[in-house]
Amino acid sequence: MNSTAGSHGHHISRQYNADLEEVKKHMLEMGGKVEKQLADALDALIRADSGKASGVISEDDVIDSMEMKIDEECNLIIARRQPAASDLRLVLAIIKAIRDLERIADESSKIAKAAIKVSEQGELPNGLIEFRTLGQQVQRALNTALDAFVRHDAEAALSVVQDDQDVDNEYAIAMRAMITYMMEEPSSISHVLNVLWALRAMERIGDHAKNICEHVVYMVVGTDIRHEKLENIADRLSG
Amino acid sequence: MNSTAGSHGHHISRQYNADLEEVKKHMLEMGGKVEKQLADALDALIRADSGKASGVISEDDVIDSMEMKIDEECNLIIARRQPAASDLRLVLAIIKAIRDLERIADESSKIAKAAIKVSEQGELPNGLIEFRTLGQQVQRALNTALDAFVRHDAEAALSVVQDDQDVDNEYAIAMRAMITYMMEEPSSISHVLNVLWALRAMERIGDHAKNICEHVVYMVVGTDIRHEKLENIADRLSG
Numbered sequence: 355m356n357s358t359a360g361s362h363g364h365h366i367s368r369q370y371n372a373d374l375e376e377v378k379k380h381m382l383e384m385g386g387k388v389e390k391q392l393a394d395a396l397d398a399l400i401r402a403d404s405g406k407a408s409g410v411i412s413e414d415d416v417i418d419s420m421e422m423k424i425d426e427e428c429n430l431i432i433a434r435r436q437p438a439a440s441d442l443r444l445v446l447a448i449i450k451a452i453r454d455l456e457r458i459a460d461e462s463s464k465i466a467k468a469a470i471k472v473s474e475q476g477e478l479p480n481g482l483i484e485f486r487t488l489g490q491q492v493q494r495a496l497n498t499a500l501d502a503f504v505r506h507d508a509e510a511a512l513s514v515v516q517d518d519q520d521v522d523n524e525y526a527i528a529m530r531a532m533i534t535y536m537m538e539e540p541s542s543i544s545h546v547l548n549v550l551w552a553l554r555a556m557e558r559i560g561d562h563a564k565n566i567c568e569h570v571v572y573m574v575v576g577t578d579i580r581h582e583k584l585e586n587i588a589d590r591l592s593g
Numbered sequence: 594m595n596s597t598a599g600s601h602g603h604h605i606s607r608q609y610n611a612d613l614e615e616v617k618k619h620m621l622e623m624g625g626k627v628e629k630q631l632a633d634a635l636d637a638l639i640r641a642d643s644g645k646a647s648g649v650i651s652e653d654d655v656i657d658s659m660e661m662k663i664d665e666e667c668n669l670i671i672a673r674r675q676p677a678a679s680d681l682r683l684v685l686a687i688i689k690a691i692r693d694l695e696r697i698a699d700e701s702s703k704i705a706k707a708a709i710k711v712s713e714q715g716e717l718p719n720g721l722i723e724f725r726t727l728g729q730q731v732q733r734a735l736n737t738a739l740d741a742f743v744r745h746d747a748e749a750a751l752s753v754v755q756d757d758q759d760v761d762n763e764y765a766i767a768m769r770a771m772i773t774y775m776m777e778e779p780s781s782i783s784h785v786l787n788v789l790w791a792l793r794a795m796e797r798i799g800d801h802a803k804n805i806c807e808h809v810v811y812m813v814v815g816t817d818i819r820h821e822k823l824e825n826i827a828d829r830l831s832g
Contacts, residue, residue, distance in 0.1 A: 422817050429685060436675045446668060449688070533783055540779040546773055554793070578664065581657040 370435045374444065377427045378504075381448050381455075384420040385500040391417065392496065392559065395465035395560070396489040399552055405474040409468035417459040421452045440573075447573035451503065454562040454569075458496065461555040461562070468552040475545050482549050484531040488524045488556050495521065495563035499510045502567060508574040508591055511567035516584055521560035528553050609674045613683065616666045616727040617743075620694075621685050623659040624739040625748050627694045627701070629655065631798065632734065634704040638791055642714040648703035659692045670761040679812075684811035690742065693801040693808075696733065700794040700801070707791040721788050723770040727763045727795050734760065734802035741806060747813040747830055750806035755823055760799035765790050 391410050398407035428449045431437060437445055472478060495514050502511040532553070536546050571579050571587070579587045630649050637646035667688045670676060676684055711717060734753050741750040771792070775785050810818045810826070818826045 418819070422819065425817065429681070432671060432685075433677055433681055438672055442668070442672055446671075446688075449685075450692075453689070453692070533786065534783050536775070537779055540776055540782075543775050543782075547772065578661050580661065582655070 355426035366573040370431075370437075373427075373431055373435065374437075374441060377424060377431065377445070377448060378427040380420070380424050380427065381452055382500065382504060383504075384417065384424060384452060384455055385496075386411075387417060387420065387458045387495045389493070389496055389500070391459050391462040392465075392493060395469065396493070396556075398469040399465055399472065399476075400483060400486065400489075402469065402473040402477045404470045407466040407469035407473070411463050414459055414463045417456060423453050425449060425456045440576075443573045443576060447503075450569045451566045458559050458562045461559050464555040465552045468548040468555075471548045472545070478549065479535075479542075482532070482535065482546065484528040485549065485553050485556065488521065488528055488553065491517070491521050491524055492556050492563060495560055496528040496566075499563045499566040499570070502570045503573075505573050506570070508571045510589060511574075512584075512591060513578075514567040515571075515587075517563050518560055518564045521557065525553060525557040525560075552566075609670075609676075612666075612670055613676075613680060614685070616663060616687060619659070619663050619666065620691055621739065621743060623656065623663065623691060623694055624694065624735075624742075626652075626656060626659065628732070628735060628739070630698050630701040631704075631732060633702040634708065635732070635795075637708040638704055638711065639717075639722060639725065639728075640790075641708065641712040641716045643709045644703075644756045646705040646708040646712070650702050653698055653702045654702070654708045656695060660695040662693050664688060664746050664819045676762065679815075682815060684813045686742075686808040689808045695805045697798050699800045700798050703794040704791045707787040710787045711784070717788065718774075718781075720772065721771070721785065723767040724788070724795065727760065727767055727792065728754070729793050730760050730763055731802060734799055735805075740807040741809045742812075745809070745813050747810045750809035750813075751823075751826060751830060753806040754803050754810075754818075755824075757799055757803045760796065764792060764796040764799075772779045 373480060391413060394406055395410045397403065428445050431445055432442075435441075495517065498510055498514050501507070504515070529550070532546050532550055536543050565580075568578075568580050571577070575591070577590075630652060633645055634649045636642065637649060662761055667684050670684055674680075677762075734756065737753050741753070742745070768789070771785050771789055775782050805817075807817075807819050810816070814830070816829075
């Protein structure tokens, strides 16, 4: 339909492109907002700052409505504009990516909830802030994922998929530190469990950032790379 | 396009309906398979049966390919058949539901991994099998969700969304039992943590079953009910 000649066709096509740009812009606004939620949640946890943590929790509603609005925009584009090929892949990638963004915001709220519980029990002892590196890693993964989405950069996206192993390793290190701490100080168990849940949330955020990158690769090269061997994909991208 | 008169139009329309039926059938096959994975994983955990647990983990690949295949089928239907209105909602609901199913399978694998670790340390002590009720609840939630999908039953779907609160309560009860256990037996901490991860996985499975139900409501009544007050939705369905 978009190739129809004449001014009417032109008009439709211009409007169609504007719709696509608009929904992409909204997704990136949502992405920026989610990045801020994550940064604030991690900061609240490290500083045991319950005020900041409450802010993260109450902002979660804003993210939820952003997701629903964008999802609806995508549905309308598919229904009215019947996009094909790469445009359709873009719209479907957005539909999936916003779900991952919404989950990242959810997990950030969980970190914020843990921060509030932690703040009730005073600041975290030194042995418990082993999660700082993990927090930075997942923030970087999310940032790279969003950036790769804007620039349609499959290789950058793939680097996040590859780095996810580092996130998992860092998570394992932090977990071991927590277990040791609990064994040495059984009275600290419920305190430490709050940190454990926060760690788990960070690890999941890393997974969701990885998912977004998989959507980017699908959008750019048209193949679904989930569950595929990394070497194969890297070969295909460079080949 | 599907309303085109004449035998060609008829032919397209028949093929189109067959495509829709086919993808729905595939989704339900995937659902049945995921139900089995969950049942086996829970059973493996309760019996500390590492053989059964390994079976669950190795079958996870099958679920992954099912999801990718169905996702691709849905993309093709949208691209070639340009479904509108309720057909489009069906296809989009399937795209989303299969992601939740795949996640449920993932969480079932996590339960199976916990079962293997548990089996290495012998059977679970009595205080640690508080999760049985929770396991049954989430199995029922998944079953009802899939059933509501087949029958396009928004009210049944809504009941799962409502019951999710019970799942969360049961989860809290089981969690408290674990914490008490760890405090009394610090040497059991890493043993108990395996069960904690399994509990957490069950709780997430409940969330994903709830998500599927939200997709059912969207598919049937065309509104996105996530993040909405339950009373409002129930009123609208009965109104």
